[in-house]
Amino acid sequence: MLGDGTDCMKARYxxxxxxxxxxxxxxxxxxxxxxxxxADGPVGLSAYTQGLRDVVAGFPxxxxxxxxIIVEGxxxxxxxxxxxxxxxxxxxxxxxxxxxxxxxxAMYTLADDKIVRCWGDLAAxxxxxxxxxxxTLRSLS
Numbered sequence: 001m002l003g004d005g006t007d008c009m010k011a012r013y014x015x016x017x018x019x020x021x022x023x024x025x026x027x028x029x030x031x032x033x034x035x036x037x038x039a040d041g042p043v044g045l046s047a048y049t050q051g052l053r054d055v056v057a058g059f060p061x062x063x064x065x066x067x068x069i070i071v072e073g074x075x076x077x078x079x080x081x082x083x084x085x086x087x088x089x090x091x092x093x094x095x096x097x098x099x100x101x102x103x104x105x106a107m108y109t110l111a112d113d114k115i116v117r118c119w120g121d122l123a124a125x126x127x128x129x130x131x132x133x134x135x136t137l138r139s140l141s
Contacts, residue, residue, distance in 0.1 A: 006071045009110070013076055016115075017064050023056060025049050032115045039119040048118075058090025059100070074111065080104040 016031040034045045056062050062084035070077040082104050086096045106120035 059084030
């Protein structure tokens with residue numbers, strides 16, 4: 001159970017990341033509430049899942065590696081190292097075929113053993129990395 005102590009919450013978060021790395025997005029409802037809120041806009045499990053699908057559409061080999069997890073009450077804070085090769089359109093950036101390696105900081109609020117809110121700026125960090133290395137923007141969507 002996600003809300004059953006710090007160690008259990010950390011273990012459950014690791015399961016969530018494994019699910020993402022294995023592209024089992026149809027299983028995200030086991031970890032994420034139907035009405036999840038994402039700080040930068042999308043609301044709901046469908047939009048949340050689509051955001052992850054968009055990442056792996058742009059970076060088919062994308063991988064989230066957990067570096068640190070901190071749990072306090074109903075909050076999880078995670079530092080991850082994310083890697084992938086940019087072979088598809090991502091947030092308006094044409095494929096560069098570059099390998100990216102970015103630090104991601106994410107925070108989650110949990111209720112009833114599921115993620116109900118999350119904050120992070122992964123898309124902007126990856127886009128900024130690509131643009132800084134010479135990628136061309138199609139749009140800033």
